Amino acid sequence: MTDRQRQRLEHAGEPVYGADLSRSERPGVPMETEPRSLTPTVHWTDPERQRPDRRVTKRRELQQLTPVFSSANPPRGLSGALRRAAYRIPETHPRHFLTLMLADRVDVLEHRFARLLKIATLVPLGTAAAVVLVAKLLPRR
Amino acid sequence: MRALTYQAPYKVKVGRKKDPEIEHPNDVVLRVTRAAICGSDLHLLHGLVPDTRVGSTFGHEFTGVVEEVGPSVRSLVKGDRVVVPFNISCGSCFYCVRGLSANCENTNPNSDVAGGAFGYSHLTGGYEGGQAEYVRVPFADVGPMKIPDDMDDEDVLFLSDILPTGYQAAEMGEIKGGEGVVIFGAGPVGLFTAKSAWLLGAGRVVVVDHVDYRLEFARRYAGVETVNFKRVDDIVLYLKDMFGGRGPDVCVDAVGMEAEGSRAHRALGLHAKVEAGAANVIAWCIEVVRKGGNVSVIGVYGPPWNIVPIGTAMNKGLTLRMNQCNVRRYMPHLLKHIREGRIDAKKIITHRFPLSEAPKAYELFSDKKDGCVKCVLVPHA
Numbered sequence: 001m002t003d004r005q006r007q008r009l010e011h012a013g014e015p016v017y018g019a020d021l022s023r024s025e026r027p028g029v030p031m032e033t034e035p036r037s038l039t040p041t042v043h044w045t046d047p048e049r050q051r052p053d054r055r056v057t058k059r060r061e062l063q064q065l066t067p068v069f070s071s072a073n074p075p076r077g078l079s080g081a082l083r084r085a086a087y088r089i090p091e092t093h094p095r096h097f098l099t100l101m102l103a104d105r106v107d108v109l110e111h112r113f114a115r116l117l118k119i120a121t122l123v124p125l126g127t128a129a130a131v132v133l134v135a136k137l138l139p140r141r
Numbered sequence: 142m143r144a145l146t147y148q149a150p151y152k153v154k155v156g157r158k159k160d161p162e163i164e165h166p167n168d169v170v171l172r173v174t175r176a177a178i179c180g181s182d183l184h185l186l187h188g189l190v191p192d193t194r195v196g197s198t199f200g201h202e203f204t205g206v207v208e209e210v211g212p213s214v215r216s217l218v219k220g221d222r223v224v225v226p227f228n229i230s231c232g233s234c235f236y237c238v239r240g241l242s243a244n245c246e247n248t249n250p251n252s253d254v255a256g257g258a259f260g261y262s263h264l265t266g267g268y269e270g271g272q273a274e275y276v277r278v279p280f281a282d283v284g285p286m287k288i289p290d291d292m293d294d295e296d297v298l299f300l301s302d303i304l305p306t307g308y309q310a311a312e313m314g315e316i317k318g319g320e321g322v323v324i325f326g327a328g329p330v331g332l333f334t335a336k337s338a339w340l341l342g343a344g345r346v347v348v349v350d351h352v353d354y355r356l357e358f359a360r361r362y363a364g365v366e367t368v369n370f371k372r373v374d375d376i377v378l379y380l381k382d383m384f385g386g387r388g389p390d391v392c393v394d395a396v397g398m399e400a401e402g403s404r405a406h407r408a409l410g411l412h413a414k415v416e417a418g419a420a421n422v423i424a425w426c427i428e429v430v431r432k433g434g435n436v437s438v439i440g441v442y443g444p445p446w447n448i449v450p451i452g453t454a455m456n457k458g459l460t461l462r463m464n465q466c467n468v469r470r471y472m473p474h475l476l477k478h479i480r481e482g483r484i485d486a487k488k489i490i491t492h493r494f495p496l497s498e499a500p501k502a503y504e505l506f507s508d509k510k511d512g513c514v515k516c517v518l519v520p521h522a
Contacts, residue, residue: 016336016339016340016483016484017339017340017342018318018339018340018341018342019340019478019483020337020340020341020342021317021318021341021342025474026312026341027470027471027473027474028240028308028309028312028313028467028470028471029312031240031241031313031462031464031467032239032240032241033239033240034239035238035239036238036240037232037233037238038230038232038233038237038238038240038242038283038469038470039232039282039283039469041215041216041232041282041283042232042233042282042283043213043215043282044233045233046233047167047231047233047247047280048165048166048167048213050164050165056250057250057251057263057267058250058251059250059251059252059253061253062250065250066246066247066248066249066250066257067165067231067247067248068165068167068229068231068247068248068257068279068280069248069249069250069266069267070257070263070266070267070268070269071164072197072267072268072269073194073195073196073197073263073267075194079194083192083263086192087251091252091253091254091444094445094446096445097191097443097444097445100191100192100264101191101414103192104188104191104192104193104194107194107195108148108149108150108195110195111148111149111195111196112149
């Protein structure tokens with residue numbers, strides 16, 4: 001018996017085998033359907049528009065933002081400037097993605113630098129505060 | 142709230158961030174009950190997806206309970222348990238009404254290549270993901286599906302992505318009954334592709350990978366033959382031989398941009414970044430499949446380009462089919478398969494972690510340690 005025959009035999013008794021053999025049992029066939037509602041609960045033709053309350057990036061060819069967008073993690077600092085520059089380049093140009101990748105690395109460095117700065121500021125301040133506190137608590141002669 | 146946040150390539154941490162809010166009338170806010178880590182999250186973790194911003198939260202496979210409801214939401218109320226497709230789709234644009242909800246043009250202002258998705262960089266809209274205590278879900282009347290009362294969250298968790306994705310991968314192979322199918326990748330999507338290939342009536346299913354414990358899992362879970370490509374001289378010739386010298390009728394790429402198996406592709410794609418990741422599995426699919434056969438690509442690749450032997454595909458008369466999964470249209474159908482016992486989706490979960498241990502879960506999953514097939518986070522554990 002060939003492997004192919006053996007496998008078919010092993011699976012023939014299972015409820016799994018061939019359950020969706022008929023094309024009518026396949027939800028994605030055809031992949032592109034005639035126009036129809038995706039779900040019965042869609043109750044708009046054009047969705048309402050979300051209003052931006054901060055700077056949101058968008059690709060160059062869009063006149064306005066899509067009806068729904070994310071306002072999370074807006075572009076900031078040097079990496080933000082690079083990202084805004086990248087979104088002025090059409091995404092059909094490799095420069096667009098290369099600039100975004102560069103911005104990602106700069107973003108990481110910016111955050112590392114900010115963390116170091118925080119430590120560099122907080123550690124001396126904390127040490128000074130501790131020294132003052134200890135000096136105050138020590139009994140004076 | 143607490144959420145996983147991206148810090149740098151190969152580094153994530155769990156920290157506090159602002160709670161999500163209703164930003165559009167058709168939003169809901171969910172309290173996340175389960176959030177899985179997907180193989181494609183590893184591409185983000187490894188810094189391979191452009192515009193992955195520090196502080197962003199990953200996670201596009203999740204279930205939750207509705208906590209807040211926007212004023213125009215009609216189909217959900219506070220307290221409903223839902224499973225959410227990874228795609229964010231408006232339900233009414235040119236693509237959504239044609240069933241192509243993965244290609245929605247109303248949810249991603251940053252790119253025309255992809256529709257909106259949860260937790261997958263600003264390239265797919267910059268939406269925060271579900272590996273957090275709470276998450277904002279836009280177009281709540283379109284995507285989320287209520288979880289039946291008699292089913293638990295883990296029964297249906299994978300309807301959010303990997304089960305429909307695996308099913309669509311097999312479906313794009315256009316199996317008509319009795320075909321030989323080779324699936325590259327024994328990860329969760331590969332496993333569900335194999336299960337789906339049987340559902341569609343495949344005659345023989347072979348799964349290819351290089352991780353032995355995953356191949357063993359595939360044999361047990363999906364009843365397939367397996368091949369470890371690192372243990373054969375030439376994987377292309379080996380697979381062709383398995384199928385009478387011609388090759389299988391269908392090949393599926395369920396691996397994507399971080400494939401093992403080609404030093405050249407890894408050097409060019411993952412180290413030198415000359416191409417967007419290592420694309421050797423697409424090349425293998427094209428080489429292995431028989432003339433006139435179908436190649437289905439469901440593994441994730443990033444822009445802008447990859448080295449692919451398109452001339453071979455042309456000369457062999459192949460059909461190449463691909464897309465991100467249009468998850469919403471598969472959910473009711475696959476729910477029926479789960480309910481009727483044809484697919485035990487949660488059986489692939491090998492590890493569960495509280496949210497605080499998410500970095501450890503990523504490390505385990507990324508390094509394929511401890512027999513890990515699928516990790517699930519429990520944010521409110």
